[in-house]
Amino acid sequence: MTAINMKSTLFLLIIICSWQTLNAQSKKDIYHLLSKGSYQTQKIVRTVRFKTERLDTVYAFSLTCDCKPGALGFIHTVNPERGPVNLPIRSLTNKELKNIEFLSLDSLVNLMKDNDNTFNSKFNLYLVEKGKVNFAYNVFKITSFGDYEDGY
Amino acid sequence: MHKFSTSNNFRLNVALRFVLILLTLNNLSCKRDELESENETNLKYFFYMGNDEDIKVIIEDFKQLDKKKSFTSAYPVNDKISWDHAYRLYTLKKSDSVKYNVPIIEVGGVVRNFITISKRKNERIQAPALHVFDVEFLDNLNIEQRAFIANSLNCFSARGLKVPKEVLDFTENFNEFNRNLIRSTEARMANQIDDSNKGNFQRLNDHGNNSVATSSTNSCFVSLDFEWSFYRTDNCPSIADANASIINTIITYLDQRLAGVPQVEKIEYNPFSGIIITGEAGYISNNKSYFMSLVEQSKYIYFHCAVGGSLYFTRNTVSDNCQNSPGGGGGSSPNNVIVDQTVVNNVKLSCVMGKILNTANSGYVKLLQGFINSSTYNVTFKVEPVIPTQTGTANGSTVQPIGTKNVIIYLKTSFVEQNSVANVAKTVVHEMAHAYLAQKLLTIGGAGNLAQNMNNKEFKDLFAYYSKYVNPATGAFSAVANNDFDHAAMAGLLINDIAGGIKDFIESNYPAVKTDEYVSFDNYKALAWIGLRDTEAYDKFKSLTGETNESQTLKITVLESSSTYDCN
Numbered sequence: 001m002t003a004i005n006m007k008s009t010l011f012l013l014i015i016i017c018s019w020q021t022l023n024a025q026s027k028k029d030i031y032h033l034l035s036k037g038s039y040q041t042q043k044i045v046r047t048v049r050f051k052t053e054r055l056d057t058v059y060a061f062s063l064t065c066d067c068k069p070g071a072l073g074f075i076h077t078v079n080p081e082r083g084p085v086n087l088p089i090r091s092l093t094n095k096e097l098k099n100i101e102f103l104s105l106d107s108l109v110n111l112m113k114d115n116d117n118t119f120n121s122k123f124n125l126y127l128v129e130k131g132k133v134n135f136a137y138n139v140f141k142i143t144s145f146g147d148y149e150d151g152y
Numbered sequence: 153m154h155k156f157s158t159s160n161n162f163r164l165n166v167a168l169r170f171v172l173i174l175l176t177l178n179n180l181s182c183k184r185d186e187l188e189s190e191n192e193t194n195l196k197y198f199f200y201m202g203n204d205e206d207i208k209v210i211i212e213d214f215k216q217l218d219k220k221k222s223f224t225s226a227y228p229v230n231d232k233i234s235w236d237h238a239y240r241l242y243t244l245k246k247s248d249s250v251k252y253n254v255p256i257i258e259v260g261g262v263v264r265n266f267i268t269i270s271k272r273k274n275e276r277i278q279a280p281a282l283h284v285f286d287v288e289f290l291d292n293l294n295i296e297q298r299a300f301i302a303n304s305l306n307c308f309s310a311r312g313l314k315v316p317k318e319v320l321d322f323t324e325n326f327n328e329f330n331r332n333l334i335r336s337t338e339a340r341m342a343n344q345i346d347d348s349n350k351g352n353f354q355r356l357n358d359h360g361n362n363s364v365a366t367s368s369t370n371s372c373f374v375s376l377d378f379e380w381s382f383y384r385t386d387n388c389p390s391i392a393d394a395n396a397s398i399i400n401t402i403i404t405y406l407d408q409r410l411a412g413v414p415q416v417e418k419i420e421y422n423p424f425s426g427i428i429i430t431g432e433a434g435y436i437s438n439n440k441s442y443f444m445s446l447v448e449q450s451k452y453i454y455f456h457c458a459v460g461g462s463l464y465f466t467r468n469t470v471s472d473n474c475q476n477s478p479g480g481g482g483g484s485s486p487n488n489v490i491v492d493q494t495v496v497n498n499v500k501l502s503c504v505m506g507k508i509l510n511t512a513n514s515g516y517v518k519l520l521q522g523f524i525n526s527s528t529y530n531v532t533f534k535v536e537p538v539i540p541t542q543t544g545t546a547n548g549s550t551v552q553p554i555g556t557k558n559v560i561i562y563l564k565t566s567f568v569e570q571n572s573v574a575n576v577a578k579t580v581v582h583e584m585a586h587a588y589l590a591q592k593l594l595t596i597g598g599a600g601n602l603a604q605n606m607n608n609k610e611f612k613d614l615f616a617y618y619s620k621y622v623n624p625a626t627g628a629f630s631a632v633a634n635n636d637f638d639h640a641a642m643a644g645l646l647i648n649d650i651a652g653g654i655k656d657f658i659e660s661n662y663p664a665v666k667t668d669e670y671v672s673f674d675n676y677k678a679l680a681w682i683g684l685r686d687t688e689a690y691d692k693f694k695s696l697t698g699e700t701n702e703s704q705t706l707k708i709t710v711l712e713s714s715s716t717y718d719c720n
Contacts, residue, residue: 039702040702040703040706041706042706042709042710044670044710044713046668046669046670048664048668048714049664050662050664050716056713058710058713060706060709060710060712060713061706061709062701062702062703062705062706062709063702064701064702068685068686069682069685069701069705070685070701070702070705071700071701071702071704071705072705073705073706073708073709073712074709075709075712075713077713081716082713082715082716082717083572083716083717083718084717113545116545116567117545117547117564117566117567117569117570117571118566118570120570121570142575142705142708142709142712143705144547144567144571144575145545146545146546146547146548146564146567147547147578147579147582147682147683148683148685148686
């Protein structure tokens, strides 16, 4: 019976992974390597009750840019009760890092400008933090460049 | 036991594989539904006038359409003048195969994205991607949308080009209607004011849900604008009155999109003498026929009668501000704060607006005080796929048509759909602050009169900001200066009111945020600074508090995480 349970679990995991892969495929993966000193981050762990009470972990990022708002805001959240969620944080090996094509900050800004209101639905942006463990945070863009175009 | 277990495993395997197949099929089905649903949404891209980003979106829409499906595309007739607001409608047949590519073509010195539709027999149609809609969709158009098509066909016909029958059929009546409107305008231009065409207004009443005031003996003008709208004013004064004290103006916004940058063209026009009083940028003329040519070219013309109300149609809505006239635009209208039908129809935005346009919201009470319970000033909220007054990527815009006491706040549909309600509310309140300033200036007859009111404490601060943006040599106060002035004044005088409005919205949407240890008024204020970071007040704020762009952005992101994405 234990073997059956294990196999069931394995199959279910495969199903879940396939599902996630299918979903993820609808968006293009893009990566940006965070450079030290050019960004701020805040990790928030708290109990929230959007619908049910649960422990919620959020990562907030703010990247310095040579662009109109002066900084770009990104959020990593996995609480479905708040709204759309990101993919789980990944760890990348150094070998994997070498094979990833990272977008420069300028390219990222241009891509965000070109897709101001569709960015989050078109791209899976990973902010990659290098360290002993290399973490890749899947994030949503918060900053909108359209906020600086309004006219009267 | 072992055999039994293997058999059991086999059954389990089969069952799980079956489940996997079912789930995959279900997932694919969902994807298909998603696409179909997107196609339906795409059909709402009824009208396009925009930038590269929008063109790319539309091209994606094209790709997702069933290639065998019949649909109609529209593009300018005159390829020499790339933006003359004349559109040709072309219906693709089901037998056509269509390929899309995106060459970049230099037109009039401006690079534009074009879409090339290749048909069989080597026929090629090259055009900017303007709008796409299903042929069957035409039957469901409302009166304004039909009018849009009808007007485009007027331009089309005027150039001796053949109108596709299936498109013409349903707009025939509107073509006739529009011709009558032009005749009516011509007659009135010649001071032959009569009401022989008032039946036309009645005809409008016969269509759609948006009722329109019938013409009266006081009517003075009817015309078209380049956005295919009808404008009419009511209760105009007599000619004697006009000559005595009131200048009746027609403000023409000629959006010179050839330059790729929206430019506001202003022409003041006395409808009684037929003389254009002032003009700018090469549009100076006192020739009545010149003015009529503007009408016939369907330029954006706004008619205003200084002592009466005004009535105007826009592409998606009918706004009726006529004095003592029946009907009017849709939506609830608490006091003179009008929620347009476009907002009412948008579930997300109507929920947001319901929580902002509420006496419990301090931003509403403060920023719209000049409109609440006012019998003079109106503010109207609209949401549009493309903000008519903008060609950029603005999420919102506030306009105050010169010569009127109306303020219109536009929000961009894609912005509303793709962002959190906190973000949307921030833009709504920001635009409300623009409306606040616009109304305040209206009470003294415009920003130009601030100098005369500089000793009035209510306007003293405003004058201080205004004076920084007036050209001391010419006294000129351009549209750009006006926007900068607004933002400077908003940052300097209204930042806490904007933050308060955002806070009250978020707290009403998700009350638990009040006890969130990571959220304080600073977070709301950080959000309020969005759009105002170019101002001196923001620089001063940073130097006083030690805040940076990064720390402010982080506060906004934390606030985002602390409230719900959707409207509850």
